[in-house]
Amino acid sequence: MADTNELQALRERVALACRVLGKLELTKSTYGHISVRVPGTDSMLIRARGPGESGIRFTAAxxxxxxxxxxxxxxxxxxxxxxxxxxxxxxxxxxxPEVQSVLHAHPSTVMMFTICDKPLLPLFGAYDPSCLRLLTEADAISQYPRSVLIANDELGRDLASVVRGRACMMRGHGITTCGPNIEEATLTAIKLNDLADINYRAYLLGNPRPISAEDIASFASLGDGGTDAAWRYYCRLVEEAF
Structure with a gap:
């Protein structure tokens, strides 16, 4: 079980990730929450809602x-x-049991794809290979067909039965991502939003053309390199204003 210092460090990491979400406008105002599993317990630390909260952009520990x-x-x-x-x-x-962090947010561009039944296409590779992996790894992105608040245990189990990978697009609602730590769950949400943004702009211009299977295959052996550096970058973005 985590001690007091470890719990405080986890609270700080959850709060920082929430501020990143707010800074990037992946969700707005008071909407959205990130949690982390407390090691060795059946409990979590999660961004609270309520009249005393600071809002996603200004979340503190x-x-x-x-x-x-x-x-x-x-x-x-x-x-x-x-x-x-x-x-x-x-x-x-x-x-x-392998999931250590869960994120829920309401990025409007991703949400529009869920209500228009438009697929996210692999439109780029070298531009950002780590985003491409979300579309090429098996079951990375799931689809939840209902536009309801997941406000009881039954709906929570229903959603969990759908989410096989690290991201879920929730129809007319938003997204849920998960991962082995807070930072990776948050980076997955950022990448999913980037994919949706590029697809949206491409659909506006005309008929998007996916990159070739050969080009997709050239990135298959690459991991999500630079995760630590990417996270430091997003953290720096919020430091100046908080």
Whole structure:
């Protein structure tokens, strides 16, 4: 079980990732939340909602509360509540023990693709190979067909049954991403939004043409190189304004 210093460090990381989401406008105002599994427990740390919160763009460590896998608040100051859609997080943590962090946000460009039944196409490779991998690795992006609040355990289990990889596009709603740590779950959300943004612009210009299978294959052996450097970059973006 994590000690007090480790828990505080996790709260700081969750808060920082929330500020990155807000800075990049992947979600707005008070919408969205990121969580991390507390090692050795059936609980998580998650960005709180409620009248006392700071909003996604200005999330601080004391906006992050502990919640058990039944959705009960375990700590946190007055005015902070458990997000209504905490069951997105509990569902995934219960279904997939390897998942250590879960993110839910409302990027408008990705959401538009879910309501127009437009596919995200592999339009680029060398521009950003790590984004391309989301479209080429098996089951990386799932689709959830309902546009409802995941506000109970049953819906949380339903969503979790769909999310096989690291990202899910939720119809008329937003996205959920997950990963082995907070930073990777957040970077996946950023990459998914970048894919949607390029696709959206390409559809506006005309008829997007996917890159060739040969070019896609040339990136198959590449990993998500530069993850640490990319994360430092996004962290620097929020440092000046916070």
């Amino acid at each position: 004391d906006d992050v509360i502990a919640v058990d896998f039944d959705g009960n608040k375990l700590d946190g100051r007055a005015g902070l509540d458990v997000p209504k859609e905490v069951f997105i997080h509990t569902g995934l943590y219960r279904a997939r």
